[in-house]
Amino acid sequence: MYVCLCQGVTDGQIREAIYEGCCSYREVREATGVATQCGKCACVAKQVVRETLGDI
Numbered sequence: 001m002y003v004c005l006c007q008g009v010t011d012g013q014i015r016e017a018i019y020e021g022c023c024s025y026r027e028v029r030e031a032t033g034v035a036t037q038c039g040k041c042a043c044v045a046k047q048v049v050r051e052t053l054g055d056i
């Protein structure tokens with residue numbers, strides 16, 4: 001599912017970034033570009049990051 005339409009970032013890509021070493025929302029944002037335009041997706045993006053970090 002697309003989390004960020006502006007940058008075309010999916011929840012899978014966010015998880016992937018975390019599995020590859022990102023350990024904060026900020027790092028995920030820098031790695032994927034999520035929430036760097038309109039910012040409307042920030043809430044959902046943060047939630048995916050939180051859930052994924054909680055899982056590992």
Ligand code: FES
Nearest residue numbers: 004006037038039
């Ligand atoms: Fe993510 Fe606009 S939907 S920055």
